[in-house]
Amino acid sequence: MKLITTLLLCSGLLLTLTQGEEAQEIDCNDEAVFQAVDASLKKLNARLQSGNQFVLYRVTKRAKMDGSATFYSFNYQIKEGNCSAQRGLAWQDCDFKDSEEAATGECTATMGKKENKFFIVTQTCKITPGKGPIVTEEYHCASCVHPISADNPDLEPVLKHAIEYFNNNTGHSHLFALREVKSAQGQVVGGLNFDIIYTIVQTNCSKERFPSLRGDCVALPNGDGGECRGNAFLDTDNKIEDFTQSCDLHPGDDLVEALPKPCPGCPRDIPVDSPELKEVLGHSIAQLNTENDHPFYFKIDTVKKATSQVVAGTNYVIEFIARETKCSKESNTELTEDCEIKHLGQSLDCNANVYMRPWENKVIPTVKCQALDKTIPIRRRPPGFSPFRSAKVQETKAGTTRLLRACEYKGRLSKAGAEPAPERQAESSQVKQ
Template sequence: MTLLVLLFLGSQLLCSWAESPPVVEPLSPACNDSAVEAAADLALRQINANQREGYVLGLYRIFSVQEHPQKITGSVFYLTLDVVETECHVLSRRLWKDCKNRAMHETVFGQCKATLYINKPRRIVHLHSYECTLQPVPSSSFLRICPDCPVPGCPTEPKYLETAVVSLAKFNKESQQAHHFSVLNVTKASMQWVVGPSHFVEFTIQETSCSKNESIADVSKCEPLSSELAHTGLCKGTVMDSQIDHHQFVSISCEIYDPQAPALGEREQHPGRRSQKPDKDDDESHEHHHHHGRKKNQHPHKHEHKQGHGHEHRHPSPSEASHFSPHLEKTVGWVKVLPPKVEHVSLHTLPENQKEHIDGKPVPPEKANPVPAPPDTHGVADVKKLQTDTSEGKPGLTKPATGPAILPFPEGPLQSDACPGEPKFVNVIILPLLPNPVKIAVSPGQTVTE
């Protein structure tokens, strides 16, 4: 009898040991919490560092956040961020806090959903995935406030490419660079009527193999230098055709960037990565996919130039890099900029993200390399079920024994009454276009936001 009792107690003890450890439920901190603000900053830094085209994204406000503390150390943050394009091109490698916001009539705004793992004891900051969709504000939103502001145009129109070529010719003639530069891609375009039509462009440039000592009739025929040797840059050009004195006025300013060595893992082609060489049929709606690690440590430095074309060379600071664990998966994500629309647009009306080629045509499913769509959990994910599914080889938590547990991105009502956070700056145009969550009372003393 005593033996049976001992066997029973032993089996109960073994069962208790075999039970899963307590599940750590996700938290809903305030959007103005200092840890959340820091996580949003780090997420945007890594999103911007992953880009090879487009402009540095800046934070407008934190819309929502969930924090999932890990069983040992660290937390996974699920951030929904309202963002805007800044004046800095991603080639500059500037931090978003060091970039100027665009004029209100030039605003391109949208939302990013980012999953970020932070482990302070192990000095790990890892962006697991991100999805960003942006769109320019419609002309109808700012013409009532600024009827004389330049009207956005399509960068692929021949007139704007001509504006870039004419203004770059002035730069090539007057700069002290060793080689000629050619137009890489027209990124912004607008038009205004003053004493005649004025066309404004922003465009990227690349260094060619043609020496400044050579007389070149058509710079576009020059072979570009390899990416390891070529300087790149961002230029702002204006061509005004005066109908009063029938004279053409050209102005140009360029910022030149040092050659950028390939990031770790970029020496091989990765699915979805676009070449820096532009396509002539480049559509204004575009998407950037990234499946790579972070850049090597680099340090900022400036070079002085004798010529009046002021420009700056800069590399990322070592503080932007973080320790990378072999258990962490490579960052997967994209930034999509939709073409401008005539009708009123808001974050409520931004369409579901659809993968597109550079020419705007849909990508077949096998070529899109999409981020796996998380199931709609309508709120906080069922952590215990996800752990069970993973043990059976089903989708769920990602490597809980060695890496952070990644849940499906939370959807549905927000759990924190202190979200969204306060805007970081004033922009009277986009504020009405952003979601305005409604507070719904669920019980005395409690509210949720949706």
């Protein structure tokens, strides 16, 4: 997953935002919702230097804040479209890319409105690539504090200095090494300011024998650990001019207790692209097509999650999306790899449970599926109509589930790759609740 962060206004404006009145949820039919999302999505697409534009899928959260200025905050989901970023089309003229390589994402944005024009205050997008590469980049305004990726090479000299600083200024008997960067922020102020939170771990290299950390110093599994916060200022020559650090250490026994204990017989996660799942998925889709009375075969499009558990055999639990193919059961005796997915065909959200005992050639598959809600593909709604329809979406956090009233965008083209069609009145659609 990649992160795109856009920060266009600085601390003064954000302070104004926080001093406003309490946020009020706004309805999908409020014209400002679409205008605000449109402006933020255009900004995201404008920064793409290659690949395809993103197309709006739905807005899940939206709120309006009135204070000394008017601000809109919202979350929206996007999917990769079939229009090139360099083609010059508006994202409304693109359909969703009909490919396994299509990327998806979710953005959180705050927009300001002045003289009927929207401008971005903050925007953060988490993009999940498909099988193909997605080109992303980060943009930050001058003097704004902005998040930095943990693997950003600009952090390397600062982190190296931070570890050396800790080892030279503590009385511990052993040298410590970097374990993980938890978060990092930067700011351009006549140089570069860095604020980094990171964890450290004791190595097997004692200070008595080793004057400094070496590449062959190994982290001790039961060694002491800690969490640190470092602040560094680099001048215009990228030299560290000032550095401060604070660390909280805890003994190794605490680390051991905090680690998850082995659990024989407990379910374990399996990577969704693991070769181990090939046979299991084959049994799952075969069972689905046997039980399903649909005239066309379905094939697995996306595997969302998979686990296995050893129980006098192996029990697999898999969540996947199955999509209707162009292969009819009347003309084909079985599903083959050549069966293509039907673009406007039915999609199923499935849960499979497959119990296997290979030494007995025993396979017991159970598959339960439900149809995914479908949007009638249209391009745009004429003036006076909302471009959204209301839909209920489940959100799960920390073991709790709640329903969100989402705004699903309805202005898609009827076929992937088609040229923009003349405007027509939107058709009504039903949403399963």
